[in-house]
């Protein structure tokens with residue numbers, strides 16, 4: 559793992575349980591025991607345990623973000639997806655969670671109980687899930703696992719085994735306009751599902767610098783509007799400095815206009831905006847975090863112009 563941008567003096571004054579929580583938040587490893595596809599994350603954004611499904615161990619992505627933690631796709635051999643194995647790992651992990659064993663194991667054992675309650679099964683990984691041809695079948699099986707869990711825990715008052723969890727897709731939005739992807743999402747998200755989609759730019763120019771994708775920026779915006787018309791969406795926005803350049807006033811102004819267009823398409827489906835900055839050294843040099851004050855200023859501009867919730871991470 560690369561260098562973490564962490565305030566050591568704050569860290570040293572924390573309790574052991576708080577330190578365990580910060581360590582769990584900081585651990586973005588997509589490896590879990592002998593698993594190839596499924597991994598647990600204690601997620602600040604999800605508010606508890608997120609069971610991640612990584613369909614891109616080969617780092618295949620339609621973007622090449624300057625801040626990507628996964629690093630470039632080059633050098634990673636192609637990995638064929640075994641849908642049965644993905645399902646098996648998911649089922650095994652959900653069962654492991656329900657047994658109470660997950661809460662006791664490894665360094666997750668030290669994390670406070672209420673911070674490791676299952677919140678979602680989440681398609682998220684080292685690349686972009688929606689470009690994988692097995693994506694629809696994986697969505698179908700995830701929904702089936704959710705249904706079976708809900709049947710086992712209907713009306714549950716056990717805080718460790720809640721009645722349900724969400725199904726989520728974390729995506730760069732490049733494929734959301736495709737009918738096959740929308741069909742898969744209509745299954746995945748039909749019961750308490752959400753898309754967490756990337757929108758990092760206001761202008762094509764900054765989009766080229768930060769996301770470095772061959773997909774046109776106007777396509778990303780059209781995809782976001784199409785997706786929010788059908789599903790709840792949270793917008794995730796990375797704010798960072800790239801080779802000494804930060805998003806300027808005009809860039810932020812255009813970003814707000816884009817956000818508003820997405821919001822106005824279907825306000826009741828707009829969940830929130832998550833602003834974040836770089837917390838670890840990135841694969842590309844010269845990409846650095848922005849100050850808390852900058853993040854707060856952008857958050858204020860958003861809430862001044864739109865009635866939406868904004869969280870900073």
Ligand code: SF4
Pocket residue numbers: 619620621622623625626627628683684685686730
């Ligand atoms: S979309 Fe995600 S995985 Fe793809 S390059 Fe960007 S940060 Fe990396």
